[in-house]
Amino acid sequence: MISSYRASFNEHFSEEKYNGFLENLEKGFAKIPFRVAETPIFLPAALKEKLIAAGAEIVTLIQQPDFKQLTEKAIPEQWQVPAENTHPHFLTFDFGICKDEQGELTPKLIEMQGFPSLYGFQSHLAETYQTAYSLSEGLTPYFNGMDQAAYIALLKEVIVGDHQPHEVALMDIDAPNQKTAIDFLVTEQYLGIKILSLEDLKKEGKQLYYIQDGQKVRLKRIYNRLIFDEIGDNTGLFKNSFDPREELDIEWITHPNWFYRISKYTMPFLKSEFAPETFFLHELNAIPTDLENYVLKPLFSFAGMGVIIDVKKEDIEAITDPENWILQRKVNYEPVVQAPDGGVKVEIRLMYLWPEGKEPVLCINLARLSRGKMIGVRYNKDFDWVGGTVGLMEK
Template sequence: MISNYRDSFNAGFTAEKYQSFIKGLEAGFSEIPFRVAETPVFIPADLAAKLVDAGEEIISLIRQPDFKELTKDAIPAEWQVPGENKHPHFLTFDFGVCRDEEGQLTPMLIEMQGFPSLYGFQAHMANNYITAYGLSDNLTPFFNGFDEVSYISLLKEVILGPHKPEEVALMDIDALEQKTAIDFFATQKYLGIKILGLTDIFKEGKSLYYMEGTEKIRLKRIYNRLIFDEIADKTALFKNSFDPREELDIEWVTHPNWFYRISKYTMPFLKSKFVPDTHFLNELEQIPDDLENYVLKPLFSFAGMGVIIDVKQSDIHGVQDPENWILQRKVTYEPAVQSPDGKVKVEVRLMYLWPDGGEPQLCINLVRLSRGKMIGVRYNKDFDWVGGTIGLMNK
């Protein structure tokens, strides 16, 4: 979008440079199982400023004294986890890049989560884009004056807290088999923490442990990457590990309840020029006449699963649990990035860190490029110049 960088990048792009970039990205790690885009996105200052403003508006809602009361029904009763802290450690907001009425690029909120994203991989990716393509050293993926050193320092503060790296573990079910394992490895490289699957952890009394060879090591904190809804039919695993819904002597970063509180559930409470009109389906007084301009979303779905784009009245009438669905006005993405053979749609994820006793800080970003009907790797399998990437801005 910054035209001089875009023009220069496209003029110098070759498939060989892209393959060299991917090789460098994977060096020391395993093969990346998702598509990484050929290019970063060069975010202009005016769009970056709007993204910052949009994020601040959302945070102001989250910081309201009544936010927990407002979102108490967001957490499914069967997944209530005790020991919730005062605030999430991570905030991620996804914005589609659109055009406003004046024709200017502007962000529109698509999704939001109080859950970690690829905080390790994105820093690693930015370095590799800049190195592989010989980009200007005036470009940065960081906001608010952060650089790699200060960013990793804050990431350590948030994830490790006062504990030693061996007392903290990144946890997911079958962690090393996840598509996002590259982020787990990058995080481990930066922080020195363990990567554990759910069943690598066992309980004695109220404490959690894992084995390092023949040594039993007590966990003090879990960097949680496990979405509990995804193991709803696999809770037998808890018998060989631990049940997170029990009272445990463990710190969560971030606590699982925040995944539900800060989600699509929160969007109907937001009123902003950066947020599309959104309603809980069970509170909808009248079905809009222009239903073709809306999308129907389940509250607790992942990676676009279950979303109905071309909504009909029969779809709305057919929903059995309307309290778990939202009707949201469609966002029209602007194809804003010029590829060698056409323009590409853009979605920007703002990624915040919120240390204990501190303030939420916008640090880095994640960008997804799309030519398909929906953003996301599964909807863009047959295209190039699409996939995961990062936004670079002038320092």
């Protein structure tokens, strides 16, 4: 989107360079199972400032004194976890890049999460793009004047805190085989923490431990990457490990309840030029006559599962639990990134870190390129110049 960088990048691009970039990205790590795009995004200053302003509005909502009261019903009863803390440690906000009535680029909120994203991988990804393509040193993926060293230091403060790295573990159901395993491995390299699957953890009283070299090692913090929606009714997984819903002597980074509090559930409370009009379905007085301009989303799903893009009146009338759905005005993505064969749509994720007792800090970003009907891997299988990437900005 910064035309000078885009023109230069496209002119010098080659499949050979792209393949070398992918090789460097995976070197020393696992093979990446998702598509990484050929190019980074070059974010212009005006759009960067709008993104910062849009993110700040959402942060203001989350910091309202009554935010927990507003979102109490967001947490499914069967997934309530005790000992919730005062704020999440991670905030991620996804914006589609559109054009306003004046033809200027503007962000529109798609979704938000109080849950970690690819905080390790995005730093590694940006560094690899810059090295593999010999990009200008005047470009950065970081906000607030950060460089990589400052970013990793803050990441360590949030995730490790005052503990020793071996007392902290990144945990997921089957961590080594997750699609995001590359992020786990980069995070391990940056911070020195353990990567553990759910069944690697055992409970003794209220304490958790894992075995290393035949010895019990007490765990004090969990960098939680486990999403309860993935478990569903398969709670038998907890029998060989521990049940997160029990009272435990453990610190959660971040506490699982925040996954639900800051989510699609939060969207209807946000009134902003950067957020599309959103309604809880059970609070809708009448079904809009222009349903082609709306998208229907289940509250309790992830990765786009269950979303109805081409909404019909019958779809709404067939829903038996309207309190668990939202109706959201569609966001019209603009194909603003110029690939060699035309425009590509883009989504930008702002990624914040929120240290204990401090303010949330906008740190880095994630971007996704799409030619399909929706952003996401399964909608872009047959295209190139799509997939995960990062936004680079002028320092």
